[in-house]
Amino acid sequence: MDAVISNFDEYLKAFGLTIGLFVVSGIASLVFGTILAVLRVGPVSILNKAAALYVTLFRNTPLLMIFVFIFIAMPVLGYNFKVVENVEIAGYNVSAFFFRACLALTLYTAAFVCEAMRSGVNAVPLGQAEAGRAIGLTFSQSMTLVILPQATRAVIPPMTSVMIALAKNTSIAAAFGLAEATATMRAFTNNNADQRIGIFLAFAIGYIIVVEVISLSSYLVERKVRVAR
Amino acid sequence: MSASVLFDAPGPRTVARHRIYTVISIAVLVAMVGFAVWTLYDAGQLEYALWEPFVTPEYVEYILVDGLLETLKMAFFSIIFAVVFGLVFGVAKLSDRDWVRWPAWLVVEFFRAVPVLLLMVFTFFLLAIGNGPLTSFWCVVIALTLYNGSVLAEVFRAGINAVPRGQAEAAYAIGMRKSQVMTTVLLPQAVKIMLPAIISQMVVALKDTSLGYYILAPGLTAVAKPIYLEFSNQVPTAIVITGIYVAVNLVLTWIATIVQKRLVGEKKVLDVPMVGAPTGPNAGNATAL
Numbered sequence: 001m002d003a004v005i006s007n008f009d010e011y012l013k014a015f016g017l018t019i020g021l022f023v024v025s026g027i028a029s030l031v032f033g034t035i036l037a038v039l040r041v042g043p044v045s046i047l048n049k050a051a052a053l054y055v056t057l058f059r060n061t062p063l064l065m066i067f068v069f070i071f072i073a074m075p076v077l078g079y080n081f082k083v084v085e086n087v088e089i090a091g092y093n094v095s096a097f098f099f100r101a102c103l104a105l106t107l108y109t110a111a112f113v114c115e116a117m118r119s120g121v122n123a124v125p126l127g128q129a130e131a132g133r134a135i136g137l138t139f140s141q142s143m144t145l146v147i148l149p150q151a152t153r154a155v156i157p158p159m160t161s162v163m164i165a166l167a168k169n170t171s172i173a174a175a176f177g178l179a180e181a182t183a184t185m186r187a188f189t190n191n192n193a194d195q196r197i198g199i200f201l202a203f204a205i206g207y208i209i210v211v212e213v214i215s216l217s218s219y220l221v222e223r224k225v226r227v228a229r
Numbered sequence: 230m231s232a233s234v235l236f237d238a239p240g241p242r243t244v245a246r247h248r249i250y251t252v253i254s255i256a257v258l259v260a261m262v263g264f265a266v267w268t269l270y271d272a273g274q275l276e277y278a279l280w281e282p283f284v285t286p287e288y289v290e291y292i293l294v295d296g297l298l299e300t301l302k303m304a305f306f307s308i309i310f311a312v313v314f315g316l317v318f319g320v321a322k323l324s325d326r327d328w329v330r331w332p333a334w335l336v337v338e339f340f341r342a343v344p345v346l347l348l349m350v351f352t353f354f355l356l357a358i359g360n361g362p363l364t365s366f367w368c369v370v371i372a373l374t375l376y377n378g379s380v381l382a383e384v385f386r387a388g389i390n391a392v393p394r395g396q397a398e399a400a401y402a403i404g405m406r407k408s409q410v411m412t413t414v415l416l417p418q419a420v421k422i423m424l425p426a427i428i429s430q431m432v433v434a435l436k437d438t439s440l441g442y443y444i445l446a447p448g449l450t451a452v453a454k455p456i457y458l459e460f461s462n463q464v465p466t467a468i469v470i471t472g473i474y475v476a477v478n479l480v481l482t483w484i485a486t487i488v489q490k491r492l493v494g495e496k497k498v499l500d501v502p503m504v505g506a507p508t509g510p511n512a513g514n515a516t517a518l
Binding site: 041043044045046047050056057060061062063064065068069072073076077078121122124125126128129133139143147168169170171172174175181182185186189190193196197200203204207208211212 | 234235236237239243247250251254255258268269272274339342343344345346347350351354355358359432436437438439440442443450453457461463464466467470471474475478479482
């Protein structure tokens with residue numbers, strides 16, 4: 001444990017990067033996953049099938065292989081995302097590593113977000129939509145007033161699971177040169193082999209805190225917006 | 230479409246409109262695929278020389294034996310051990326005794342909240358590095374056992390709780406002890422309900438064996454590296470290796486569906502904590518990580 005306490009700023013920095021990866025790819029995968037879900041439940045059957053193909057493909061591919069594609073295979077095709085290094089956000093330069101890790105995490109997580117969203121739409125009872133039509137609501141009205149609000153609420157528990165998985169999956173970036181928590185733990189353990197159990201526990205607790213914060217906040221949101229059924 | 234929450238059965242004008250959407254989206258999708266293929270072609274990635282290793286018998290054998298077989302072996306051992314682990318801790322979590330239930334709860338929650346890769350690195354440093362007793366193969370197996378075992382513990386618990394309550398009550402009524410009720414009445418029935426979820430968890434285990442890459446364990450991701458270093462065919466290698474993973478996982482999913490139909494019938498799939506949420510409701514479907 002001493003190694004962690006005496007290098008506590010490095011520990012915090014590592015988890016800062018982990019949280020950064022989680023927040024950026026979390027938001028991006030929510031957006032992309034929702035678009036996929038819209039295609040998936042939409043009326044155009046070809047888009048429906050294309051989105052289904054995407055989801056099947058990415059759900060069955062190990063995340064590590066997606067990282068391999070983006071970090072090792074894509075530079076061969078001339079995509080190394082060096083452009084983003086010139087982008088500056090709040091005084092920090094975006095590194096190409098960070099961008100690529102977020103891209104991989106987003107492509108993977110979006111498939112799961114899509115499935116969660118779809119289950120949410122399916123959870124709305126058919127009668128609700130029929131009642132909406134019966135009182136003369138237009139499509140967009142019944143969508144925004146009846147279906148979406150209920151679907152969003154039904155979606156919170158599965159979405160929490162997806163987000164927790166994402167938080168844990170950020171650890172895979174360690175294998176591709178990002179000094180986030182898992183990579184930092186490896187480095188710490190390398191230098192202080194005698195303290196490996198303490199170091200492991202310190203990092204495990206860090207992840208547990210991240211996970212618990214996610215599930216606690218989702219619980220609070222869910223309690224606030226729960227629908228009585 | 231008539232039974233959808235979102236749409237009425239479309240009328241003639243809507244059908245015509247949808248036809249236009251279909252044409253536009255086909256055009257966009259074809260353009261995207263075309264662009265991808267053209268990019269590959271332009272970068273010279275479609276040349277035969279780069280794909281040759283995957284039709285050369287020695288390399289095919291190398292990929293299948295040193296890669297796929299090792300991956301399947303790791304997944305197999307992890308899931309077997311995980312079932313045992315899950316059974317022990319799932320039943321322990323249902324125990325009436327506090328000193329059994331709480332430690333089991335702690336173990337299960339801990340290993341579900343910690344990333345598998347972190348566990349893998351830890352077991353690697355603890356048991357493999359510097360004359361450690363185990364190879365990295367077994368470190369992967371241990372890490373996956375702990376994680377998947379914890380998820381399966383929840384599956385077992387849910388499965389046992391899913392057996393109708395009257396069953397246990399009837400068993401108690403004819404004078405069975407608690408352990409008898411568990412082993413002769415509840416578990417046999419629970420296993421039937423849980424089997425599809427266990428098979429789906431195999432997909433997760435199989436996907437996670439790929440993480441052995443970080444601790445130099447054998448498997449599909451490990452064989453990829455020497456191949457693309459030798460032929461510098463990163464893109465074809467990634468495509469082939471990913472293809473193998475997807476194919477094996479689809480077979481597993483297919484088996485899970487058949488088992489689901491045979492054993493559980495049309496009933497709802499057992500709700501499994503989808504990706505190891507340590508707390509909170511268990512929703513979503515089983516095939517996930």
